[in-house]
Amino acid sequence: MIELKNVTKIYNPKKNNQFRALNKISLIINDGEFCAIIGKSGSGKSTLLHILGLLDTFSGEYFFGKRNIAKLKERASSKLRAAKIGFVKQDFALIEEYSALDNVMLPLYPIGARDKKKKAMTAIKKLGISHLAAKEVSQLSGGEKQRVAIARAIVNDPKIILADEPTGALDSRTAAEIMDVFKSLNSEGKTVIIVTHDLSIAKLCGRIIEISDGEIVSA
Ligand SMILES: Nc1ncnc2c1ncn2[C@@H]1O[C@H](COP(=O)(O)OP(=O)(O)OP(=O)(O)O)[C@@H](O)[C@H]1O
Numbered sequence: 001m002i003e004l005k006n007v008t009k010i011y012n013p014k015k016n017n018q019f020r021a022l023n024k025i026s027l028i029i030n031d032g033e034f035c036a037i038i039g040k041s042g043s044g045k046s047t048l049l050h051i052l053g054l055l056d057t058f059s060g061e062y063f064f065g066k067r068n069i070a071k072l073k074e075r076a077s078s079k080l081r082a083a084k085i086g087f088v089k090q091d092f093a094l095i096e097e098y099s100a101l102d103n104v105m106l107p108l109y110p111i112g113a114r115d116k117k118k119k120a121m122t123a124i125k126k127l128g129i130s131h132l133a134a135k136e137v138s139q140l141s142g143g144e145k146q147r148v149a150i151a152r153a154i155v156n157d158p159k160i161i162l163a164d165e166p167t168g169a170l171d172s173r174t175a176a177e178i179m180d181v182f183k184s185l186n187s188e189g190k191t192v193i194i195v196t197h198d199l200s201i202a203k204l205c206g207r208i209i210e211i212s213d214g215e216i217v218s219a
């Protein structure tokens with residue numbers, strides 16, 4: 001279970017251009033949930049997802065299971081992130097000149113995992129892209145890149161998968177296929193949280209969390 005209590009995010013806090021992107025967000029997400037975070041552009045969706053993914057600082061409280069994230073040192077939170085969280089960034093964030101396989105293996109180096117190639121191929125197979133493993137990412141379609149990005153996010157078998165606009169750049173058929181991938185990961189027991197501005201995509205998830213101007217309006 002993850003729980004946020006009065007989480008606030010202020011960008012540039014000490015400057016005169018400071019901006020309150022999240023204002024006192026309180027939220028509980030149980031293990032195994034499949035949630036969509038929706039809201040207009042600039043409402044704070046990515047900011048919230050980055051905080052959930054232990055990728056950004058905040059004020060307030062965040063409990064990840066029994067751990068109080070605000071009290072963890074940077075090294076401990078990196079370790080927790082590497083072990084428990086898979087993150088799919090808004091723009092894939094793949095290394096274009098590497099093969100799909102090499103991209104998927106990347107998260108396994110810092111944690112010193114064994115059998116890196118085998119683990120990466122297992123994730124790649126799960127995404128149905130075994131035939132693309134050796135191909136350079138620059139030569140893949142958007143939907144194929146999204147699958148590589150998801151394979152990389154799940155290679156370490158995380159408990160939670162976070163994805164920022166995973167269908168944003170895809171045609172509706174490819175988007176539906178990617179949503180099926182998340183659905184099946186969720187039915188394996190993983191908690192899945194995606195950000196989308198597309199209500200028809202959000203409706204495929206079990207729960208919709210709507211934010212507006214940095215505040216939760218429904219959850
Ligand atoms: N690093 C930053 N420094 C200052 N302001 C920021 C920073 N990142 C985001 N913001 C501001 O915080 C607000 C929320 O941004 P965020 O990226 O979370 O929105 P979003 O809901 O994901 O939008 P989109 O749908 O366009 O991706 C925006 O007004 C944005 O300009």
Ligand SMILES: [Mg+2]
Pocket residue numbers: 045046047090164
């Ligand atoms: Mg965003």
